[in-house]
Amino acid sequence: xxxxxEEEGRRPPARKPRWLLKPVPNPAGIRRIxxxxxxxxxNTVCEDAGCPNRGQCWNDGTATFxxxxxxxxxxxxxxxxxxxxPEALDPTEPLRVxxxxxxxxxxxxxxxxxxxxxLPDGGAEAFARTIEAIRALCPxxxxxxxxxxxxxxxxxLARVMEAGPDVLNHNVETVPRLxxxxxPQAKFDRSLFILRKARELRPxxxxxxxLMVGLGEREEEVLEVMQALRGVECDFLxxxxxxxxxxxxxxxxxxxxxxxxxxxxxxxxxxGFLYVASGPFVRSSFDAAAALRAAERxxxxxxxxxxxxxxxxxxx
Numbered sequence: 163x164x165x166x167x168e169e170e171g172r173r174p175p176a177r178k179p180r181w182l183l184k185p186v187p188n189p190a191g192i193r194r195i196x197x198x199x200x201x202x203x204x205n206t207v208c209e210d211a212g213c214p215n216r217g218q219c220w221n222d223g224t225a226t227f228x229x230x231x232x233x234x235x236x237x238x239x240x241x242x243x244x245x246x247x248p249e250a251l252d253p254t255e256p257l258r259v260x261x262x263x264x265x266x267x268x269x270x271x272x273x274x275x276x277x278x279x280x281l282p283d284g285g286a287e288a289f290a291r292t293i294e295a296i297r298a299l300c301p302x303x304x305x306x307x308x309x310x311x312x313x314x315x316x317x318x319l320a321r322v323m324e325a326g327p328d329v330l331n332h333n334v335e336t337v338p339r340l341x342x343x344x345x346p347q348a349k350f351d352r353s354l355f356i357l358r359k360a361r362e363l364r365p366x367x368x369x370x371x372x373l374m375v376g377l378g379e380r381e382e383e384v385l386e387v388m389q390a391l392r393g394v395e396c397d398f399l400x401x402x403x404x405x406x407x408x409x410x411x412x413x414x415x416x417x418x419x420x421x422x423x424x425x426x427x428x429x430x431x432x433x434g435f436l437y438v439a440s441g442p443f444v445r446s447s448f449d450a451a452a453a454l455r456a457a458e459r460x461x462x463x464x465x466x467x468x469x470x471x472x473x474x475x476x477x478x
Contacts, residue, residue: 191221242407260295270451274308286318358394370398402444
């Protein structure tokens with residue numbers, strides 16, 4: 163599959179810049195996580211999506227679990243996860259995820275999934291049961307779910323929110339102008355609706371979204387997306403560099419400089435996000451607990467009447 167460029171005449175970057183070079187990870191930590199995943203028959207977005215932070219996260223003893231199988235019903239131009247006929251649902255998967263969370267001793271668990279447009283609820287029940295299973299086995303663990311848009315179903319979203327995640331994450335991924343190339347089966351307004359409705363259904367839950375940059379977007383478009391996210395009271399924002407996972411995926415149009423990522427972080431802070439992670443290797447679930455910790459510290463300080471608080475944000 164060949165993807166056309168958004169702007170004729172734009173040349174692809176010749177090679178990755180130095181700030182995108184990563185050290186080779188220690189294989190010992192990778193073997194430990196790999197063994198646990200094989201034993202419990204679990205998928206991770208770290209591996210299936212080709213995340214560049216996998217080595218670091220697995221060496222730190224953490225992973226982002228991907229439920230509902232390994233095949234997605236959508237075909238986004240940026241994503242390495244396989245598109246195809248999904249597997250049958252496994253009713254034991256929620257418990258196996260909870261067992262992995264317990265054995266790893268995770269203080270903050272992140273659960274995502276493939277898109278399952280073939281299911282009437284888009285997989286919402288599986289998310290809810292996974293949250294409930296983790297709560298039962300690991301009552302002190304905070305839980306973040308990175309959900310698909312459920313085709314805009316309020317009933318599906320309500321089932322997830324009823325289970326009580328601490329953070330509800332749904333990524334807008336890119337700017338609206340690029341949706342036809344990047345997310346052809348998604349809608350920007352629908353994603354905003356999901357984030358807004360999550361806030362209405364459970365006001366105490368933090369909401370979160372993320373963007374990839376380097377796909378041909380302009381700074382003013384990124385700012386407009388930030389403003390739209392704040393318009394639906396989104397709390398946390400992640401911004402990272404898009405990296406082409408294979409020659410069959412969308413090409414990188416630009417490698418964004420660390421200085422530009424810093425600027426995006428400052429713009430996000432100025433708009434009022436509780437936490438902004440912006441940097442070349444930032445991914446939606448990377449160091450996810452940091453956002454929750456920062457927001458809780460901010461909430462406690464505000465409750466005590468403290469003033470002059472620094473922004474609870476960072477670049478990675």
